[in-house]
Amino acid sequence: MEAISTNKAPAAVGPYSQAIKAGNFVFTAGQIALTPEGELVNGGIAEQTEQVVQNLKAVLEEAGTTIHSVVKTTVYLAQMSDFALMNEVYGAHFTSKPARSTIQAAKIPRGALVEIDVIAVME
Numbered sequence: 001m002e003a004i005s006t007n008k009a010p011a012a013v014g015p016y017s018q019a020i021k022a023g024n025f026v027f028t029a030g031q032i033a034l035t036p037e038g039e040l041v042n043g044g045i046a047e048q049t050e051q052v053v054q055n056l057k058a059v060l061e062e063a064g065t066t067i068h069s070v071v072k073t074t075v076y077l078a079q080m081s082d083f084a085l086m087n088e089v090y091g092a093h094f095t096s097k098p099a100r101s102t103i104q105a106a107k108i109p110r111g112a113l114v115e116i117d118v119i120a121v122m123e
Helices: 045-063 082-094
Strands: 002-004 017-022 025-028 070-077 101-106 114-121
Touching: 002 045, 017 045, 025 045, 045 082, 045 114, 070 082, 082 114
Parallel strands: 070 101
Antiparallel strands: 002 017, 017 025, 025 114, 070 114
16 A cells, blocks of 8 residues: 655645555545645635545546546535535536445535545556
C-alpha cells in the first residue's frame, strides 16, 4: 500500500491519507469543498460540488490515474433536496458513469453541503 498526498487538494486534518493506492486500485478519502488552502468555498451546492470534483481530480492525478478511471463513488449530501444540482455538476465530470451511492448525511464536516469519495482503477 502507498499513501497519496498532494498540495493541490486540502490536506488531511486527521490520522488518514488523501488516498491509498492498493494494488491496482486507488481509494480516496472523502473530499469536501475546501480549497487546497483549507477554506470552504463560497456558494451553494453547485460550487461546492465543483470544488469537491477538482479536489478528487488532483488526488487521483497524484496517484497516477484520472477521474475517467473511477469505478465507484459515494456521495454524501447534507440535504437530499440538493440532489438535482449536485447531479448536474457531477454528470459533467463523471462521464464514464461509475457506479454510485448517494445518501443524506446527518452532518458533513465544516458545514459542507456535499462530500464525495471514490474508488478508481489504475490503467
